[in-house]
Amino acid sequence: MTAASRVITGITFTTDEAKGIFEVEASDGAHLLDLATRLKAAGFDHCLSVTAEDLGDRLAVLWHISSYTNRELSGMNAQIRLVVSKSDNVEVPTLTGIWESANFLERETYEMFGVVFKGHPDMRRLLLPDDFTGKWPMRKDFPLKKTPWRVQK
Amino acid sequence: MIQILSLLMSVSLVSFIEYILPPILYIIVFPGLIVVLLMLFFMIWLERKVAAKTQLRFGPLYVSKRFGGVIQTVADLIRFSFQEFIIPAGADVFAYIQAPGLLMAFGLLPLIFIPVGPYYANIFPANYSLLIVVPLIIITPIYVILLGWASDNKFSFVGSMREAFLVISYEIPLILSILSMILLYGSVNAINGVSFQIGRGIPGIVLNPIAAFLFLVVMIRTTGRFPFEISEAESEVVMGPYTEYSALFFGIGMSLPYIELYSFSLLFSVLFLGGWWPIVPSAAAASGVVGGLLLPGLVVFIKALIVMAFLVFLRAVYPRYRIDQAITVGWDQAVYLGFAAVALSMALVWSGLV
Amino acid sequence: MSAPQDRTATANLTYDELAGLKADRELVLLIGPAHPGSGHMKIKVWMDGDIIQRVDPDIGFVHRTTEKLSENRLYIKAIPIVERVMLPDTINANLAYVIALERLLGIEPTPRAQYLRTLTSEINRITSHLYGIGLYGIFLGSSTVYMWAFADREPLIDLIEEISGARITYSYIIPGGVRWDLPAGFKERAETVLQYMEARLKDYGKIWVRNPVVMDRTEGVGVVSKSDAIRLGITGPNLRASGVDYDTRRAKPYAAYPNLDFEVPTFSEGDCYARLLQRVEEIEQSIRIIRQVLKDIPDGRIISDDIYSKMNPLQKRMYEMKHRVMFPAYMASMRPAAGRSTASVEAGRGEIFFYLVSNGDKVPFRFRWVTPSFLNLPFFTHVMVGQHLADLPAIYGSSDYFPPEADR
Numbered sequence: 001m002t003a004a005s006r007v008i009t010g011i012t013f014t015t016d017e018a019k020g021i022f023e024v025e026a027s028d029g030a031h032l033l034d035l036a037t038r039l040k041a042a043g044f045d046h047c048l049s050v051t052a053e054d055l056g057d058r059l060a061v062l063w064h065i066s067s068y069t070n071r072e073l074s075g076m077n078a079q080i081r082l083v084v085s086k087s088d089n090v091e092v093p094t095l096t097g098i099w100e101s102a103n104f105l106e107r108e109t110y111e112m113f114g115v116v117f118k119g120h121p122d123m124r125r126l127l128l129p130d131d132f133t134g135k136w137p138m139r140k141d142f143p144l145k146k147t148p149w150r151v152q153k
Numbered sequence: 154m155i156q157i158l159s160l161l162m163s164v165s166l167v168s169f170i171e172y173i174l175p176p177i178l179y180i181i182v183f184p185g186l187i188v189v190l191l192m193l194f195f196m197i198w199l200e201r202k203v204a205a206k207t208q209l210r211f212g213p214l215y216v217s218k219r220f221g222g223v224i225q226t227v228a229d230l231i232r233f234s235f236q237e238f239i240i241p242a243g244a245d246v247f248a249y250i251q252a253p254g255l256l257m258a259f260g261l262l263p264l265i266f267i268p269v270g271p272y273y274a275n276i277f278p279a280n281y282s283l284l285i286v287v288p289l290i291i292i293t294p295i296y297v298i299l300l301g302w303a304s305d306n307k308f309s310f311v312g313s314m315r316e317a318f319l320v321i322s323y324e325i326p327l328i329l330s331i332l333s334m335i336l337l338y339g340s341v342n343a344i345n346g347v348s349f350q351i352g353r354g355i356p357g358i359v360l361n362p363i364a365a366f367l368f369l370v371v372m373i374r375t376t377g378r379f380p381f382e383i384s385e386a387e388s389e390v391v392m393g394p395y396t397e398y399s400a401l402f403f404g405i406g407m408s409l410p411y412i413e414l415y416s417f418s419l420l421f422s423v424l425f426l427g428g429w430w431p432i433v434p435s436a437a438a439a440s441g442v443v444g445g446l447l448l449p450g451l452v453v454f455i456k457a458l459i460v461m462a463f464l465v466f467l468r469a470v471y472p473r474y475r476i477d478q479a480i481t482v483g484w485d486q487a488v489y490l491g492f493a494a495v496a497l498s499m500a501l502v503w504s505g506l507v
Numbered sequence: 508m509s510a511p512q513d514r515t516a517t518a519n520l521t522y523d524e525l526a527g528l529k530a531d532r533e534l535v536l537l538i539g540p541a542h543p544g545s546g547h548m549k550i551k552v553w554m555d556g557d558i559i560q561r562v563d564p565d566i567g568f569v570h571r572t573t574e575k576l577s578e579n580r581l582y583i584k585a586i587p588i589v590e591r592v593m594l595p596d597t598i599n600a601n602l603a604y605v606i607a608l609e610r611l612l613g614i615e616p617t618p619r620a621q622y623l624r625t626l627t628s629e630i631n632r633i634t635s636h637l638y639g640i641g642l643y644g645i646f647l648g649s650s651t652v653y654m655w656a657f658a659d660r661e662p663l664i665d666l667i668e669e670i671s672g673a674r675i676t677y678s679y680i681i682p683g684g685v686r687w688d689l690p691a692g693f694k695e696r697a698e699t700v701l702q703y704m705e706a707r708l709k710d711y712g713k714i715w716v717r718n719p720v721v722m723d724r725t726e727g728v729g730v731v732s733k734s735d736a737i738r739l740g741i742t743g744p745n746l747r748a749s750g751v752d753y754d755t756r757r758a759k760p761y762a763a764y765p766n767l768d769f770e771v772p773t774f775s776e777g778d779c780y781a782r783l784l785q786r787v788e789e790i791e792q793s794i795r796i797i798r799q800v801l802k803d804i805p806d807g808r809i810i811s812d813d814i815y816s817k818m819n820p821l822q823k824r825m826y827e828m829k830h831r832v833m834f835p836a837y838m839a840s841m842r843p844a845a846g847r848s849t850a851s852v853e854a855g856r857g858e859i860f861f862y863l864v865s866n867g868d869k870v871p872f873r874f875r876w877v878t879p880s881f882l883n884l885p886f887f888t889h890v891m892v893g894q895h896l897a898d899l900p901a902i903y904g905s906s907d908y909f910p911p912e913a914d915r
Binding site for chain 1: 570572574746753758849850881
């Protein structure tokens with residue numbers, strides 16, 4: 001990634017404009033909340049996506065945010081990244097208090113990656129069926145059935 | 154036994170034609186069961202065909218392609234007859250089974266009290282026909298509510314509650330509308346009403362257009378045509394009170410609005426469209442079956458068909474109202490219109506204009 | 508709702524007790540998944556009388572695990588996967604993914620390809636809006652507008668079939684460009700269709716948009732204020748109907764939109780009627796864009812030189828003869844350099860967001876996408892609350908929510 005950067009209200013984004021990447025890294029939960037609050041105040045008013053990346057022994061949780069009202073910011077898909085160590089239930093603070101639009105997105109990330117968003121008002125499964133017992137299907141260590149379905153009885 | 158046979162023998166052919174045939178004709182053939190059935194087949198087909206033409210479709214086509222799929226409804230009836238009749242586990246079985254039958258009975262009953270020709274007075278006492286028809290028309294929705302209650306289904310329940318609210322809110326406009334015509338004609342005998350219109354040469358719809366309009370609105374509402382197709386609103390309450398019904402019982406639920414539509418339309422053409430007006434039977438002809446019952450009846454039937462065709466066409470034009478909007482119209486504007494209709498009739502009568 | 512281990516504890520309770528109903532007058536309705544007005548989802552509605560107290564959308568009935576599927580397949584194979592999720596609007600899903608992939612690969616499509624992408628995207632936008640208007644008709648009980656709208660998608664689908672050879676799932680846009688060029692005589696036929704569409708919009712105005720019953724049902728119903736729309740992250744036409752002047756085509760320009768002159772209609776009311784009008788206005792703008800595209804489209808290749816140079820001689824000859832791109836072997840062995848990219852595209856229902864991560868392998872390391880319907884979920888949880896039960900289909904239909912699209 002190139003070393004270009006952009007500063008918005010004192011927050012330095014690592015950017016790669018050709019690829020549409022504007023990233024800021026949060027060091028821990030408190031820093032994340034502080035960053036989010038400042039970014040909200042700067043004009044990022046909605047959350048486009050919440051997701052995670054399985055980095056092997058760690059998980060990177062990502063919030064993609066953008067702006068509807070601020071013309072300068074609305075061209076960016078900014079992302080806040082928080083890297084935490086991987087366990088069965090990873091706990092990170094929720095950003096629904098800051099961006100309410102993150103509600104369903106965080107629920108989806110919870111069921112797919114096992115990231116529990118502390119303080120989320122409604123931390124339940126969303127897309128997967130009720131009787132699904134597998135753990136965290138979007139993680140890379142989720143066992144995939146390699147047999148084609150035709151062979152199954 | 155021999156006595157009965159001899160009694161039957163003594164009945165001459167003339168008296169059979171004069172006294173026994175007409176009531177049978179009236180109940181079994183026209184406007185009774187057989188014509189109702191044919192009308193049902195035709196009307197459902199017409200509704201689907203007219204809507205399809207508006208909507209850039211063909212509509213029913215493949216059953217008897219040469220005739221535009223006109224017997225599609227018969228095919229549907231056969232399908233309904235061979236379907237399984239399912240009683241839901243939580244249903245009140247007795248009410249669940251009896252309600253469609255009662256519904257059908259009360260849907261058909263008003264037909265007996267609507268005179269479709271001057272000969273009618275020879276068969277049934279016609280003196281209070283309008284007074285009897287009104288409660289009979291109003292009573293059918295109660296069994297619709299029973300349907301919903303017996304089904305033990307929340308959508309049925311919500312649908313029947315909607316029906317109940319709507320019945321109550323549109324009763325008064327209906328009664329006021331008919332009352333204004335009763336005042337105008339000075340009689341609760343529908344035959345007198347028709348002779349009044351024929352005598353003055355003015356149909357009721359011209360005499361009191363407010364009452365006619367109101368009657369049309371109530372007719373659309375009671376028969377669940379758009380835009381008042383509220384209690385069966387598909388996207389909201391599935392099929393309303395009929396949600397749990399299957400097989401022939403569902404067929405009854407589906408065809409009942411058309412039967413109601415039929416009796417309403419007959420009443421409308423008698424009250425507002427001059428009844429059998431272009432045919433004015435002489436006193437002698439009026440006492441005969443052909444001149445007094447069949448020919449006038451044909452005229453009334455054609456008028457009713459036109460009214461029905463207009464009402465089923467509304468499906469292609471309007472979406473449905475929300476329940477509270479429909480209730481507001483019923484209690485508010487419709488009641489005022491009803492009073493206006495009564496006032497208009499009174500003014501006409503008192504001023505001696507008619 | 509409850510975890511599997513809770514089931515024994517609650518087995519003896521009735522559903523109403525499970526739902527925590529306070530009094531007899533409360534009712535919980537399960538609308539769907541087999542309900543004519545629900546689509547492929549279950550809407551759990553708590554009602555007090557006729558007033559909706561709480562709505563819990565239970566989605567996921569048509570979840571196709573597109574993200575996991577795509578993370579285990581070649582890059583190029585994700586195109587049909589994302590398309591199948593957004594059936595009325597496939598080009599835009601295709602386009603969003605390809606833009607993200609092109610950013611990873613660092614290739615730029617040719618100008619002609621950009622215009623062709625815009626052209627197909629706008630045709631798809633019209634069909635998507637017609638789909639929405641038609642379904643709104645059936646939600647409110649007007650089968651006529653439903654049939655009309657679905658019938659009027661046909662000429663547009665035929666148009667796009669002329670270009671791409673498919674009716675719904677085109678797989679038309681590939682990294683570097685598009686797969687087919689415009690056929691001869693396309694402009695004239697497109698103009699006929701556009702004129703037909705304009706005439707039909709007038710008919711829609713008569714029977715649907717200005718129908719008094721429609722106005723009664725939709726005006727003042729399901730109002731989303733401007734601040735609420737922003738706060739809840741609502742997207743697309745629904746956002747603009749609430750008065751927010753935001754369009755991804757303007758804010759995050761892509762394809763040929765920077766060169767085109769078009770307006771972004773907005774309404775300030777934010778009710779169901781504004782959302783209906785918004786779609787009609789957007790169809791008019793799309794017609795305008797299509798006319799401009801057909802007038803201004805530049806000549807040249809439809810595939811970038813990067814990809815063209817990777818074709819074998821037969822494929823090159825085929826391209827010169829038929830203006831048709833056959834897949835070079837490169838497409839199956841694409842290994843973008845390690846990196847990440849995002850892309851946003853304004854689809855018919857709103858903004859599609861893509862986030863792709865490559866670690867240099869031939870399958871994506873992380874494939875994340877968010878569809879507009881998923882972002883429009885707050886229509887259930889927030890906008891429906893406090894409305895009548897009969898307004899539920901009115902709001903649902905006006906938001907143009909499409910369950911397969913939300914479930915992905």
